[in-house]
Amino acid sequence: MLKIDGVSRRFGEVTALDEVSLEIGQGEFFALLGPSGCGKTTLLRIIAGFETPDAGTVTLDGEDLLAKQPNRRPISLMFQSYALFPHMTVAKNVAYGLERERLPRQEIKQRVGEVLETVGLSAHASRKPAQLSGGQRQRVALARSIVKRPRLLLLDEPLSALDKKVRADMQLELKRLQHEVGITFVVVTHDQEEAMSLADRIAVFDSGSVRQVDEPISLYERPRTPFVADFVGANNLFQGTASGLDGIKSAEFGMLAGTPLTDLEPGAKALLAVRPEKLVLAEGNATRGLSGSVLDVSFYGGVSHLSVDVPGHVKPVLVAVQGASSVRQGAKVKVRWEAKDAVIMAADQ
């Protein structure tokens, strides 16, 4: 449906996008993930028509999008900074897009009422944006873009100012729009859980380039590059050299068990990544595993994170355990994992 091909955009010295190519299917929920400043907003603005790429093409169902004026594109963009009309009430802001389609008054009124109900702002319909809290503004912006039910919805960090409860409701609503109305979504989010739970596919960006496009579980479990492994979720990375199908050879720890995702020349520099929740913690006198001592235990509501200092490894190793942990700071422990739970990839040059 949406095809982005070799799109680049430079701002003076800065390369915001560097030959980005993506294909997004009809009805797909597509998430963009990447560090701050990597070009996500720029890409959305190009699709919506507010930036012109220096190179590359963007087509929607085969039709050249770049040739179209922004107001003729069947696309809604929710701006990262909301861009609410300050002189209009909340209801007027939301009705704006519908009025442009010359829908009957009655229908506009009804749809605006419904969407305000959905975002929980019915009581605020006649206020001006300046009289709203930050999260309320964000919800108005969201309502304004979803009420149009465009073919393609671009959301730039749509839920970042919302609390967990409201956010969950909004996520449900977005899913409903995807399934019932068949809208295609491209959503920028820095919330990985959100990306993981909502998206059909996720593109990971870095410095203006796409690093990996994959389904959430694949992305999480089979990162292709050290950047993705490190960026998506927490990960423990060990350096070494490739050594057959079941591990890498590490200078400090000898063989470390793991599964290579791609062919690697034996002896080539390689990286092994293993998730904190895949790690198993054993008593310090257990036979297998890397020895270390617990540096810190922190409780993240539901899960406890332990950082374990493993002599020979630069960063502390992170371990996640369900519930409050019984292990105390300073305890001597062993850390180990299964080969199938660790992935091996080529190290960056």
Next chain:
Amino acid sequence: MLKIDGVSRRFGEVTALDEVSLEIGQGEFFALLGPSGCGKTTLLRIIAGFETPDAGTVTLDGEDLLAKQPNRRPISLMFQSYALFPHMTVAKNVAYGLERERLPRQEIKQRVGEVLETVGLSAHASRKPAQLSGGQRQRVALARSIVKRPRLLLLDEPLSALDKKVRADMQLELKRLQHEVGITFVVVTHDQEEAMSLADRIAVFDSGSVRQVDEPISLYERPRTPFVADFVGANNLFQGTASGLDGIKSAEFGMLAGTPLTDLEPGAKALLAVRPEKLVLAEGNATRGLSGSVLDVSFYGGVSHLSVDVPGHVKPVLVAVQGASSVRQGAKVKVRWEAKDAVIMAADQ
């Protein structure tokens, strides 16, 4: 150190704050948590001096704060909307507060350089805010308020636009400021994990009132009101009537095990709350537990969430298990928990 006493603020019909009282200690990291629009920003603005409360007092070390001009308060506020000076470069924005203190040029330059390094924007020092991405702007705002090292730092959703990695770095930096420099923090966040892991104490707000002030673990494990139980983290709530020290009597399920936090009249309406990660899932033919069938399994990177339809209970019961779950959708299961893992509180009237 900071004492807020009976502070109220109304905007026309809206009561943004309703007799809020809080005491925050020297060097404490205090978090404000609450749904969108509950009055968090308003409270910070009152402390900083940009709103005048309709009633109540605010003192800092016993000194009346309200009588002081904003610029004479030893307080920095990071605005939710950043409020960066558009006509100044990033470096100038950050230097602004230091220049007001008439520090030597050299020192200003050095401190600005350091803080920009910390927030990862050294390369952007000479750009104007309009040339930055959303997350970069937020980091400038953060840098601008922390560089002053005020006695009290008020941060209004300081990290909401940042990706996980940068956010973790920033969190560390905030902790460092708290410990090394001894700054007192009041931070608004909608990110509960953030609040849990950073804060010494958390105040939960709702509709302009404080509902509970507690340390993170207490708040999570011993919510005092249904609102807090429901708002902080995910929770499964069961209705019934109080019945002694070890459970409630539910119309549908009979006795449900739990621990009351306060004295409850036997027979009074009560609510039992139990966390998803405290639930244990057993085969459908196990002896104990509530029977249900798995509605949906979703994978949130590291943890799997299952929703289980328990006939007789309105909402599906949420269960969290470590790693990818082996239980499939549609499976018949039993759900149970220990009395010590469930809390019992009075139901709202």
Next chain:
Amino acid sequence: MSRSRGRRLGAFVFLSPGLTYLLVLLLVPLALMMSYTVFQRGRFGGVVYEFTMENFARLADPLYVGVVVESLKIAAVTTVIALLVGYPTAYLIAQLPRKWKTIALVAVVLPFWTNFIIRVYAWVILLSGPGLINSGLKVFGLGPLDLLYNEGAIVAGLVYSYLPLMVLPLFAAIEKLDPQLREASANLGAAPLTTFRKVTLPLSLPGVMTGCLFVFVPSFGNFVIPELLGGSKSIMVGNLIRQQFLSARDWPFGSTLALAVIAVLIVLVVVQAWVARRA
């Protein structure tokens, strides 16, 4: 409380210099002039300090009422045209890169750093019977057209003379608008004209109001242009006041006419403020 003391101090610091200045150099002289409205003209000019209300009675003269109405009409047409011409210009100047912005802005006022009367004469040269435009038309065997000495010429001259007074406030108002709002509007399906009507225009309304006031007021009171481009064949309120002060040396009635003009304009200003607040 100190907040409100601070606010009062602010009000004092910001308001008192300008208001003191205006009190001494505007209100006092104005009060002097307005005191003449209840006195009589001396036989040979000057003022005889005998109370009379006759000057106000003279205002009802259909001749003067007619001129006021006509002036309102001409000033209104001028204002509308200046707005239509000035808005797109101000809009585009506001979008220019910064270094061009100042140049374009100065270029709007630069012609006015010559001299009013010379510029108006330049229009005479352009529009007159044997003038430039008619000479041009003649080459094509057309014309000559009666371009000068009619209300059209007055309006053209007024628009020309007061265009900067429209463009500059509009610029100041438009320049501050967040471009993202226009983008949001386009994104929601609004054609450029709709975006203009629904977003840009309402948000720049204070500038529109100020610009309109700036053009309307001097147009209403102008006297040179009706003389030179209108051939004095239709005069405006400004001519009336001027005739009373200069030809008739009738300060009392001249002041009374001025008071009437101020009253009309104040009504307009109040209406403007009201509209601006509603917007």
Next chain:
Amino acid sequence: MRRSKLLYVPFWATYAFLYLPIIVLVVMSFNSGDSAYSYEGFSLKWYGELAKDERVLDGVVNTLIVATGATVIATVLGTLLAVGLVRHTKSKVLEAVSLMPAVLPDLVLAIGLLVFYGMIQLTLGLYSAILAHGVFAMAFVAAVVRTRLSGADTSLEEASRDLGAGPVATFMKITLPQLMPGIVAGALLAFTLSLDEFVIAFFTIGNSDQTLPIVIYSMIRFGVTPKINALAAILLLVSFTAVIAGQRLTKIGESRAQD
């Protein structure tokens, strides 16, 4: 966003409209005849005539002094007044007073000031004209700046206060720069209006001082001569040069500041 090319039509049309008469008057300044009305042939004689005329030169100098003085007064007081009106009072009366000079017929202000100066026995000079021009110029600056200020976001000022800046520093470092386009527009207006003002200057300036408009008005009893056109042409040339030089200088200043 791409801008519609169509918008450039009224844009350029406006400049054409503004400069067409200017071109005409420059051309006529080279007229060999003595009419500014009908072109008879090329000649520089009027520039020669102009050079001989000391009054004109004096007039130019006096005009610049008056306009500059009035602009400075108007810009400073008008900006303060605008901020005061928007931020520190709700009084409609003060608002009306601040607009009054703009709606006052110039003869009324002129004669009123003449009478007032007479009453307080002020000896007229350049400064009395500067003070007089300051009155109407201030109204224009205040109105334009108010336009700029209305609906402006106050959070920047709050941020400044929060970072320890007092009201004065906040005004100078934050409010003023935000208002700058409005202040520049207002000051340009004030300067332009003062430069060209005749009636008020005539009545309030000292007898031995004349501004250029006074000189020119007295000269045109017989109609405009090419001599005045020559003067206008030179004024234009000087203004253009000054503006472009100013532009160059600020650009250099800016690039220095960047380093």
Next chain:
Amino acid sequence: GGESSSGSNGSTVAAADQLKPNADLSKQSLQITVWDGYTPETLPQKVKDKLKVKDVQIQLHDTNEIAMNKLTAPGDSGIDVAFVSGQYAQALNEQGLLEPIHPELIPNLANLYPEATQLSYDKGNKYSVPYTWGTTGICYRTDLVKAKPTSWNDLLKPPAWAEKKVTMMTTERWLALPALKALGYSVNTDKDDEIAKVRELLMAQKPHLLTYDDTTFGDRLKSGEAVMVEAWDGWCPTTDPKGNIAFQVPKEGSDLWVDTMVIMKSSKNKEAAHALINYILDPSIHSWAAENINYKVPNKAAMEQVKIAKGSLLDIPPAKLLDGESIIDLGQASTKYTRLSSDVQAK
């Protein structure tokens, strides 16, 4: 006119003796207000050299009217000598603003034509001294008119060939003058019915006019935009090299206008002011106006120095000029003319 001269007599007596013929002029300086180009540019310097006064400053005014407002405002205008037309001098005097002329300080008054002391606004030059004089008539293009204009009616009811090629003056008294004369009335009438008749004539004329104009009618004739205009003699460009412009005083008669010099009562330099007027009346100086700006001067000695071409504008003898009726200020009735001109010019 009778009333006004009694007023002026009063003030003449009041201040007669205070001036010292031998005052030290080097302690006095002069502020003069005058039309641009009306006196030699070198005048200030010459006066300083000749009279040894401290300083001479020229202030320019563009019209009588605007000068009048400055001169009549309360307080000291700072002006010593003003150049204004006759009826304005009269009005200034009526308001008690003028210093009576001290003839003993102006020996050159003897140079004036005898006729120049009999001007109706100021018989005997009690408070004003005439500087230039002339009349009003029809200025026209000899090559573009089908018939030479001889009557004010040729202007008031323009023939078809002059349609929209005729201009009239806008200043109120001269606006009314052609109609007043055509109807046989006095230029100084204050009768409402007569003024009403004038209004009718002017209203009927208006649609056929090119424009009202009292500054650039000469240019309009030269360019051919107009063929026939109401004009003051001195402004009719009969000296144009093409030689196709002529001036005609219509048969119904016209006015006599006089531009005069007056001394302000508020002046602190009255001796120097008198000395200045005396100096200007010197034939070698006074002839400048006739030689350079084509104005007749009421100075017999001066006119005798000037070469006058036969039939030129300068070739109108004083006696003939005095046939014209001097416009005088009508006091309260003068506002009728203001209203008349507003009325005619309003749409």
